Amino acid sequence: MTDRRRLTSQRLFALTIGALTLLIVLGSWAGYASLADTTRVSDRLQLRISPAATAVVELGAALVDQETAVRGFVLAREPDFLAPYHEGVATERRVADRLRTLLADEPHALERLEAIERVAAGWRTAYAEPLIAAPNPESPLVVSSKTAFDALRADVSVLQQRVDEARAAGRRALDSSRHRRDTIFGIIVGGLLIGLFAIALMLQRLVLRPLERLQTSVRRVADGDFEHHVPADGPPDLAALGSDVEAMRERIVTALAESRGQEERLRRSNSDLEQFAYVASHDLQEPLRKIASFCQMLQRRYAEQLDDRARQYIAFAVDGATRMQALINDLLAFSRVGRVYDNVTDVDLSATMRRVRSDLEARMLDTDTVLECPEDLPVVQGDPTLLAMLWQNLVSNAIKFRKPDTPPRIVVDRQDEDGFHRFSVQDNGIGIEPQFEDKIFVIFQRLHPRDVYPGTGIGLAICKRIVEHHGGRIWLDPTYTGGARICFTLPVVAAADQP
Template identity: 55%
Template structure:
């Protein structure tokens, strides 16, 4: 098989082999090959030409057949009938004259008179039907001359002689001989018409045979063209398309380094070149993603190391700082003034808060890394356990939690517990002074997800902080007013997004705070 294209001298082999040569490849293929549309257009044009030629030839054959058939039916057959009638008219004249001569009765001359009229009419008719047939017209002229001679030399004298009673046998014999001369051209005329009829029938059979042959040839040619279209469709379009599909499936199966070679007509070759360009981009993206995955793996390993250090090496000095500050405070309690006691308190509080921040950061980093199960989780049971955990806070504040029966969703039970504990804990924590908290949980569903809402009657959140509240370690209140590190809603956001959902603050709710989030089914 010849090569698809030949690279110009100014293009290096590496340039042609690379993906940068694809536009050049597509351009060369387009000009070097016919498109599938062009192939089919050529076949259809050939079919149209064949049908047009066959139509002209068939029309000519039908015209010839019709002409021969019309000549037989409209001229030769009526001419033979007219000759038969002419023969009867001529014989009727001779019979009428002979009967009158033998009987002397006038009524026998009626066939003679009628025969003369029929002769005149039939001769005129035959001249029109035999136009162009000179031999037959010559015989007709001979019949007409000899009949005129018979009437002049035999028939009329016999009639006159019989009327005067002076006829004799010699006149009768002369009439018979003259009438016998008329029979010869009549027989010749009939023979020539029989020959013309036989010739016409032979021409008609030949025309019909030629017509049938032409139509059979047209049918065969059409069948050949249809078979050619089927073969062309298979060879030019289907086979390259199947090969392209096989190569695409090979790439889709994971062999991203397999190059898709252009085959077939120009349009399919250009399509293959486009697929190859897409494969190249996907291969590049895959290589980049693999590199990013390797870097992410290293980053996760570093994060694991950091988590280990944070949970062990960093907390140990903090515990020592807090412990020794507390020992210093107890041992020198009577020797230190209030300022020193305050400084020691600040140091202990700072170390304690640092430990809490480290613990919260570790908990945040473990989401999706250490807790990543995908099992059915009964949220009704999860929220029930959370209520038991928050029982002391609920009892102290007089909180009321109103909720329906919650559904079962796929996810990690530990993360779901952490999610609901943060949401319900915040709803109780950020309450209004002297107002018992009331927390309302609702759930709606559609074909793909459940949408939950946790609404309270607390202090609420301004709309301007709708995004800030989900950022890690972001606080809206001083630590001496509300405790905590400001990581609770950030953990909720990461848990929800890890389970394929979204979380947001309902800024239209003004009776407190209302957090909405979705979980996939």
């Protein structure tokens, strides 16, 4: 029974698809051949026979122009009357050359064309040129010239008839080719419809009915009846699908309990993010706006009483406040998108560090901070704003948590290991006790009172989030006792990804 079902549901489908494929291949080949033949016949009719018919008319007109010009010249004896004659001769030769190309596969028409050229040349030699040399209306050549030209005109009519016959034959061939093409495509469409009907019938009997039963069971589970058993019946492939769905149901039941715990943790995390957004948008931005506003008012009102250095300090303050507001806005945007951030590009960390050094220049001058950093920091892939934020938070923390009366000394180091860049930011400040290693990376967790060390407690939490977003990890080095040493890793850019 299993073998018969396997043959019905799988091999029979394969045979049907194979037959349809063969029909499509054969039909495509026949259709292509028919289209090619139709195109060939149509091109011959449109590009050769029809233009040849037009050229024959043009040839006849050129010959008539010659005969008319000679008679006019003989009667009027005006040289201007010969201009149509010479133009007609040139046109005749040009059109004859074109006709030889267009009628290359019409030997009878070519023979008639050659005869016309010979007769026309003979008419010019025997009648036209003597009359042009000695114009005399009473010359017997005038009458005999007309008789000879009438015979030439009859030859042109015969050539026109031959070309018309070729055009009629071409149209008949084109109609026949189109009929054959339509018949072939009709057979292809009919075969495809029959094959599709056969497949639909087999789908109904072998797949859809078992799927309906499976769907009913799955729907009960989807509606919340997780204890409902999903049957595994029907052909072997659908039975295997039913077994997989049943196994998935069991895994869902197991994972449901775990997901509820994760949901609670996620709720707390979202609450922290909302608190962060509130603090960033109110407690931080409003003081910054006041600083910038009052510094600008101070500069405008006391501009004449301030020296260059004072103006420069005011400019530093305004610029710092503006930069801080932009940084807060970046943090707010980052908190809204969570862990999804699309602005991934190659980031030169040396340039990033120079930017951070420039942003913190005023604080470093005020605190006599010494920042030692390698000149050859690598290029990594990530978001430039977030990586600049990472370095700025680490360096700012090292400056903020300095020892009293001791100028901060910050050392940035970098090593490569196991496909990662390992960075460290080491300072000579007050340090962090090892038991607080996990707490410092939790958002809004503070180790010191706000009046001693200002801040919202989000710096290292943001650093952790940025590093993990870029595929690395961050930690406190507990072996270093001369201050604090924060270490983190970032993935090495693959050679194929480097510019």
